[in-house]
Amino acid sequence: xxxxxxxxxxxxxxxxxxxxxxxxxxxxxxxKNNRVPSxxxxxxxxxxxxxxxxxxxxxxxxxxxxxxxxxxxxxxxxTCFYSRSRQTLWRKGESSGHVxxxxxxxxxxxxxxxxxxxxxxxxxxxxxxxxxxxxxxL
Amino acid sequence: xxxxxxxxxxxxxxxxxxxxxxxxxxxxxxxKNNRVPSxxxxxxxxxxxxxxxxxxxxxxxxxxxxxxxxxxxxxxxxTCFYSRSRQTLWRKGESSGHVxxxxxxxxxxxxxxxxxxxxxxxxxxxxxxxxxxxxxxL
Numbered sequence: 001x002x003x004x005x006x007x008x009x010x011x012x013x014x015x016x017x018x019x020x021x022x023x024x025x026x027x028x029x030x031x032k033n034n035r036v037p038s039x040x041x042x043x044x045x046x047x048x049x050x051x052x053x054x055x056x057x058x059x060x061x062x063x064x065x066x067x068x069x070x071x072x073x074x075x076x077x078x079t080c081f082y083s084r085s086r087q088t089l090w091r092k093g094e095s096s097g098h099v100x101x102x103x104x105x106x107x108x109x110x111x112x113x114x115x116x117x118x119x120x121x122x123x124x125x126x127x128x129x130x131x132x133x134x135x136x137x138l
Numbered sequence: 139x140x141x142x143x144x145x146x147x148x149x150x151x152x153x154x155x156x157x158x159x160x161x162x163x164x165x166x167x168x169x170k171n172n173r174v175p176s177x178x179x180x181x182x183x184x185x186x187x188x189x190x191x192x193x194x195x196x197x198x199x200x201x202x203x204x205x206x207x208x209x210x211x212x213x214x215x216x217t218c219f220y221s222r223s224r225q226t227l228w229r230k231g232e233s234s235g236h237v238x239x240x241x242x243x244x245x246x247x248x249x250x251x252x253x254x255x256x257x258x259x260x261x262x263x264x265x266x267x268x269x270x271x272x273x274x275x276l
Contacts, residue, residue, distance in 0.1 A: 050188055050197055057195025059188055062251045074276060106271035109263050113200045115271040125247050133244035133253040138212060 040112040041067060046082060047114055051124065054103040054117040060124035061132040063092075065114065077102045079116060098122035178250040179205060184220060185252060189262065192241040192255040198262035199270040201230075203252065215240045217254060236260035 041047050046064040053060055063081040065073065069089050072080040076091075079100040083090040093099035100118035107114050125132040179185050184202040191198055201219040203211065207227050210218040214229075217238040221228040231237035238256035245252050263270040 048186060048200060050200060052197055059190055059197060059253050061246065062186060062188060102276065104274060105276040106274050108199065108270040109265050109267070109272070110270070113271075114275075115197050127247050129247070132246040132248070133251075134247070136242060136244050137252075138240065138243040 038111060039070075039107060039114075040110065042112070044084075046084070047112060049079075049081065049114040049116055051079065051100060051116050051118055053120050053124075055119070058131050059133055060100075060118070060120060060130070063090075070114075073102060073116070074105070079118060093121060096122065096126075098124065100124070176249060177208075177245060177252075178248065180250070182222075184222070185250060187217075187219065187252040187254055189217065189238060189254050189256055191258050191262075193257070196269050197271055198238075198256070198258060198268070201228075208252075211240060211254070212243070217256060231259060234260065234264075236262065238262070 039047060045066045047066075047070070048062060049065045050062050051060045052058065063079075064084060065080070066082040069080040069082045072089070072091075079092040079102060081090045081092060082088075091099075099121045100116075101121070102116060102118055104117045105114055106117075120130075123130050125134065127134075177185060183204045185204075185208070186200060187203045188200050189198045190196065201217075202222060203218070204220040207218040207220045210227070210229075217230040217240060219228045219230060220226075229237075237259045238254075239259070240254060240256055242255045243252055244255075258268075261268050263272065265272075
């Protein structure tokens with residue numbers, strides 16, 4: 001997290017960055033060939049994963065992945081997280097059917113966060129709400 | 139983080155939840171009146187804050203807030219984070235001019251994450267990219 005120390009960076013404004021296909025050419029190989037493992041997992045072996053609905057752009061939830069759950073996500077094209085409370089892998093929707101089909105995965109400039117665009121089956125939140133972010137402060 | 143344990147929750151699908159105005163009526167009072175402090179800050183006193191461009195829906199970045207930086211954000215209507223690396227408050231754009239004007243703030247079902255919708259001045263990423271999530275794995 002040092003983006004703030006370089007906040008005077010280049011100013012190439014590109015509003016369509018996420019809309020363009022900048023995928024590295026071999027995403028699964030990326031894991032196998034140690035291209036992606038440069039991701040920074042925290043001291044608990046976790047990385048934050050923001051889940052966004054690919055169609056509406058709604059931010060649905062945030063959860064955490066360890067390397068194994070990321071590998072499963074890449075392989076199965078459905079989100080799999082690491083449950084910090086249960087300390088186990090958690091395939092999203094395995095009991096509810098509310099699976100998230102993965103459309104694309106991005107990582108941030110610090111390599112310590114993921115943005116996962118999905119097709120959400122049913123709803124994302126365990127409360128029955130479409131998004132976990134259904135309460136507003138401001 | 140126990141949403142996964144209740145994944146069989148109600149199924150009131152509401153795709154427009156973030157589009158509707160479900161703001162609590164007094165956001166700033168919310169902080170003052172101890173309505174919002176039920177938010178769950180982690181053992182370091184931090185909460186994850188996802189920043190989304192209010193117009194395009196692009197997820198711009200993720201950063202962390204402590205209670206003080208959240209209060210400043212609510213008061214100034216510009217994002218202020220806590221820099222984990224520098225261990226200090228960090229007003230986004232204070233040196234670059236790339237401020238984020240806050241349009242709305244949501245919190246998630248677990249009360250341990252924020253979604254902040256902003257009008258981004260310039261670009262969000264210190265690299266000069268519009269979004270910090272400019273690299274793709276899948």
